[in-house]
Amino acid sequence: MGIAGLIVGIIAIIGFFIGMVPFLGWFNWFNIPLAAVGLLLSIIGAATARDNRTPAVVGIILCAVAVIIVAVIIGGFRLMLGGGLL
Numbered sequence: 422m423g424i425a426g427l428i429v430g431i432i433a434i435i436g437f438f439i440g441m442v443p444f445l446g447w448f449n450w451f452n453i454p455l456a457a458v459g460l461l462l463s464i465i466g467a468a469t470a471r472d473n474r475t476p477a478v479v480g481i482i483l484c485a486v487a488v489i490i491v492a493v494i495i496g497g498f499r500l501m502l503g504g505g506l507l
Contacts (some may be wrong), residue, residue: 422462422465422466422475423466423467423470423473423477425462426459426461426465426466426477426480426481429456429458429480430460430479430481430483431483432495433456434484434487436448436449436456438485440499441495444487452487457488460488461491462481463480463496469503471482474495
C-alpha cells in the first residue's frame with residue numbers, strides 16, 4: 422500500500438504541473454481526487470507497514486503537498502478564474 426501511495430503521489434505531482442499549462446487547468450478536476458486517494462493509500466500503508474515505512478511516508482508527503490498546497494490553493498484558484506474549465 423505504501424508503494425502504491427508513493428506512485429500515486431508522484432503521478433499527482435506530475436499532474437499538477439500538467440494542470441498549470443495554459444488551457445490544461447481542467448486536468449485539476451482529475452488531479453485533486455487522485456491526490457486524495459493517494460494520501461489515503463499512503464496513510465494506510467504507513468499504518469500497516471512493519472519494517473519499511475519510507476515509501477509510505479514519502480507518499481504521504483507528496484500527496485499532502487499535491488492535495489493541500491498545489492491542488493486546493495493553486496489549482497482551485499485557477500479553476501475559479503477559468504470558471505471551472507481553464
